[in-house]
Amino acid sequence: MSKPDRRHVLVTGASSGIGEALARDYARAGHRVTVVARRLDLLEALAAGFPGTMQPLRADLSEPSNAEEVVTRAAATFGPVDVLLNNAGAQIVGAFEGVAPEDGEMTLRLNLLTPLRLIHAVLPAMRARGAGAIVNIASVAGLVPTPGMAHYCASKAGLAFASESLRSELRGSGIVVVTVYPGPVETAMMRAAVDKLKSETTLADRMPAGDVDTLSALVRAAVTRRQARVIYPKVYGATRWFGPMAAAITGRFTPVPTT
Numbered sequence: 294m295s296k297p298d299r300r301h302v303l304v305t306g307a308s309s310g311i312g313e314a315l316a317r318d319y320a321r322a323g324h325r326v327t328v329v330a331r332r333l334d335l336l337e338a339l340a341a342g343f344p345g346t347m348q349p350l351r352a353d354l355s356e357p358s359n360a361e362e363v364v365t366r367a368a369a370t371f372g373p374v375d376v377l378l379n380n381a382g383a384q385i386v387g388a389f390e391g392v393a394p395e396d397g398e399m400t401l402r403l404n405l406l407t408p409l410r411l412i413h414a415v416l417p418a419m420r421a422r423g424a425g426a427i428v429n430i431a432s433v434a435g436l437v438p439t440p441g442m443a444h445y446c447a448s449k450a451g452l453a454f455a456s457e458s459l460r461s462e463l464r465g466s467g468i469v470v471v472t473v474y475p476g477p478v479e480t481a482m483m484r485a486a487v488d489k490l491k492s493e494t495t496l497a498d499r500m501p502a503g504d505v506d507t508l509s510a511l512v513r514a515a516v517t518r519r520q521a522r523v524i525y526p527k528v529y530g531a532t533r534w535f536g537p538m539a540a541a542i543t544g545r546f547t548p549v550p551t552t
């Protein structure tokens with residue numbers, strides 16, 4: 294790894310929400326940060342606050358074959374990636390029959406296949422250096438199957454399992470893999486889900502929710518401490534230890550959206 298105080302951190306989905314908070318947090322701590330998303334104007338506005346240490350890259354990550362080029366372009370300016378934060382994602386909330394197959398498959402490519410391609414792209418150089426960190430932002434929805442989110446749950450369960458598997462595989466390599474399981478965290482994505490479910494249940498707005506800055510601090514600390522996983526807000530940690538019970542309750546009581 295480059296000097297521990299000045300790593301090259303690549304954050305996908307940094308134009309808003311959790312990714313933006315992670316990018317700010319790492320940049321404030323003095324690291325060089327590459328921020329990736331489609332909305333270049335938002336990335337440029339963010340990078341303007343960190344001249345010389347944050348570079349914006351526009352890329353559509355719903356196409357996994359773009360991953361290699363993203364890493365090559367990022368490394369051309371800041372050198373090999375030390376910390377990969379696989380954060381970009383999209384969520385569909387709705388009845389399965391109402392989801393166009395193409396949209397469902399896009400979710401799987403963006404949330405699962407592209408993160409794996411990005412790992413393929415950064416891993417050889419990390420192996421060569423015997424150091425690096427890979428952070429995968431999965432979801433509590435990857436632990437607890439939730440009605441109305443079949444594609445999202447499949448993508449996040451896939452990413453979480455791949456991430457946990459890779460952590461074990463890379464034991465002793467010097468490369469740390471951290472799997473992050475956010476429950477509801479106040480962002481545009483969470484708001485859209487709550488608004489969609491509001492008409493079906495009054496509980497949608499009452500679930501304990503976290504904030505992006507606290508989550509970002511927890512993720513950064515987990516990388517430093519080489520922690521296996523982060524589950525936030527903490528109350529959702531129960532879903533990991535009481536999985537079948539959480540799945541049964543969620544499956545029974547989450548309303549199925551009608552559209």
Ligand SMILES: NC(=O)c1ccc[n+]([C@@H]2O[C@H](COP(=O)([O-])OP(=O)(O)OC[C@H]3O[C@@H](n4cnc5c(N)ncnc54)[C@H](OP(=O)(O)O)[C@@H]3O)[C@@H](O)[C@H]2O)c1
Nearest residue numbers: 306308309310311330331332354381382432477478480482
């Ligand atoms: N908020 C929650 O409650 C929650 C809970 C569990 C897990 N998560 C996960 O946390 C991650 C961040 O979500 P968030 O809540 O911060 O949502 P958000 O504010 O909607 O951010 C999503 C980010 O992903 C990027 N993105 C979406 N489609 C993309 C594409 N095709 N190519 C490149 N970038 C793309 C967006 O940028 P552009 O639109 O500019 O491309 C944006 O920067 C996601 O993986 C999400 O599944 C969130």
